[in-house]
Amino acid sequence: MRVVEESICCSNTKVFIGRGIVREILEKEINGNVLIVRQDAVDPKYVISTLKTKPHEIVLPGGDQIKDINIVMQIIQLLSEKGFQRRDYIIALGGGALTDVAGFAASIYMRGIRLINIPTTILGMVDAALGGKNAVNFHGIKNIIGSFYQPHIVISDLIYLDTLPRKEFIGGLAEVIKYGATLDYELFKYLSSNSTRILDRDYEAIEYIVYRSTINKLSIVKHDPYELKNVRIVLNYGHTVGHAIEAVTGFAVPHGMAIAVGMVCEAIIGEGIGITEKGVVDILVNILKMYGLPTSLRELNIRVEQEVLLNAMLKDKKRHGDYIYLPIPTSLGSWTPYKISINEMRSAIEKCLG
Template sequence: MPKIKVKIARRPRDKYTIFIKENCIDYLPEFLKENKIGTKYAILTDSKTKKIYGDSLLRFLKKNKINAELISFDQGEKSKTLATVEKLAEEMITKNFDRDSAIIVLGGGVAGDIGGFLASIFMRGIPHIQIPTTLLAMVDSAIGGKTGVDLEGGKNLIGTTSQPKAIFVDINYLKTLPQNQIVNGLSEIIKYGIIKDKKLFKYIEKNLEKILGKETEALEYIIERSIKIKVKIIERDEKELTNERILLNYGHTFGHALEKMSNYTLLHGFAISIGMVIINKLAVEQKIMKEKEAKRIKALLKKAGLPITSMKKPETKDILSDKKRSGNFMNFVFAKKIGKAIVRKEKITKL
């Protein structure tokens, strides 16, 4: 089974494995027993994923003599709040979870962020396992250890950095994922190609139909390659202390502002797609990137079914609420060409 080992440079003992394969979830009970992750497991999932996969995962674990219970919240970004975390923590107390317990997060990025956050603070921190079930979560949100919730003032403003004990990326989950969610995740994968991997970008251009048709081989290829890129970055720069991890925010500054303006009705990957087109336009204007490259990126995003323009311009106040701001300066990630991105500090007055 393809495995990616993650070793955080600043804490070499903090290492874990990402398993990537159809049906790799079958190995979960053995993994939990062998590694003695917890004495009791809370399968934390959202209401929709619970119905499709949560109940069967619980049965599967119980059949394998693993002590587990389901806890869930209403699906959707609106649930990614401190109030939800508090409610889930109370439920865990009622269900007798303690400091020897662990959380198995089953779901998309919302469950991943909530579950990882709750695990990092429940009883001052218990272990967790990530089982991402959306394409976006498989290639992005479940990887890297960023956890957290939204505030009225913006997305992901409260959180922790907390690495899981393992990640199980089982492509089978994508079979039930609606097509717009596949396209949503593909946006982040195209982003990886632009910032770090021209071969990946070219592969997507060539195999777009297979990817959108959910063909296993094509999906596994782009997922594994994307995860490897993110892992390489976070191993060296877990906490976004250098420009390395900031590269991952390509398209995100404007994207986050658009998400917020839409009151989170615009999907993350869709917002990022528009964000990438906006930053490329600025890059061409500032002669950082050739127009030909910007056009090629725009063409792929469009062909993938992603939006490339927005009815409204992102508002400056929303751009400024981005966490990447520091004083009067803000870091912007520009692509110089497909496969190579750079970080530039821009004065806010320039916006």
């Protein structure tokens, strides 16, 4: 088992990574009432069998539709009816959508009840369950209501990946490649030479990439916990173009696939303005292909008007007036923020998506 501990703003977060570790961690930690907010696709037996008293449970389906304020109210109603106090626990057991909604409820009930995240997807383990951002969607706008609230502990138990569908598994790996490409050349090299082991779900290899990703994410969050500096934006590499692809296709393109294309496009933009070293784009394309991820709109089999895509990008939260702050890889494993004007963006996307 690997442990990562980081002090973020005013709290301490401990992340445990390993296989079959839930029991060991929860037995030591839990000392109060528990509400498990759980994904229906995930078996709760490892959690429930550990607890001394019978937990309350809310079971939610898969998909982003659970990121709804009514679900938050359902969680809060149960906590309130059952007399939960601040030192009791919410255990969020599921993918990124579930940890986002349960985390938001945890952050506002009594101004914060203890939160234990047990992510059950790769994306949850390397990204969503870490870093304290929680949110629900509202009136069709993604993540528009939310909070910053760090989980007390995160248990990334790889046993949950046994049942994760391949498409979800591969999509989550796009975020791991993102860390390698912008922050961690060692990780990038490891991903390049161990694709077969990782795709075959060799748990030693997966433990290593989840561990490196966790360190990368928390070290960035530590420096910019409230996303106020131009530091945390690196976690959004590939996401300006990726989110736009998701939005214009009505979220028909899965997140991991969209940001894979986004990463290539944003690196091509970087090469065009002379920030990204020559050769980075080709290496990036190769590694994405190795993992079965798409690298162009053509491979996604979609046709989108560039102006429509650009309009979707203008809704990016990294936009400030006529500019967007893009995180751009300089060489593999390092990056820089670049303030790109809307006009420059227009001609740049023509090159990368045309």
